[in-house]
Amino acid sequence: MPNFTYHHVFEPASEPDACPLLLLHGTGGNEHDLLRVGRMLSPTGAILSPRGDVNEAGALRFFARLGEGTFDPAEVMRRTLALADFVQTATRHYGIDPARLTAVGFSNGANIAGTMMLLRPDVLRAAILFRPMVVLDHPAVHESLVGRRVLLTHGTTDPLVPRDHPDRLASLFRAGGADVQLQMIPASHALTPQDIAVAESWLAR
Ligand code: MLT
DSSP: OOOOSSOEEEEOOSSTTSOOEEEEOOTTOOTTTTHHHHHHHOTTSOEEEEOOOEEETTEEESSOOSBTTBOOHHHHHHHHHHHHHHHHHHHHHHTOOGGGOEEEEETHHHHHHHHHHHHOTTSOSEEEEESOOOSSOOOOOTTTTTTOEEEEEEETTOSSSOTTHHHHHHHHHHTTTOEEEEEEESSOSSOOHHHHHHHHHHHHO
């Protein structure tokens, strides 16, 4: 058994060809939060769901922040690389196919899934980002995301995500050649059934 650096849940696939998911919860959540959503999106696929290892006054998340929507790039990079290393160790250990691994992240979890796509494009095949924002304003390296797919869902009345961020984030991924879909949802920051429906049809494409 490797020395895993994150507490996590792993559920094996019951069908070998089903899409494996990496679930990344939002601030104040834990590794169990997105299991139901994960099962809706991939009923028979493997699921890897780590718990955020940063404790912000009792609320777990995946990197520390300076304030709401204010980030330290060095902290974000360090935590992103650490999570990417964990994911690679876990995929090897559990026999998950990295060429098909799709991240599903909400809020802070969407943010670290996005920075993982930008900084470690080898780790994920695709990412579903619910309510992400621009955390690292770095475009992906040219052609580093060719063959990768990203879905972003933005809540049109979300008070936490600035209005220009979804388009800016989409451009950062497109700079690397990713196939990006940005979907506006008439909602606030919380996940809605419409987010799940959009993600289901995007995955089926
Ligand atoms: C959050 O509350 O998690 C923020 O909206 C996103 C973040 O801090 O990464």
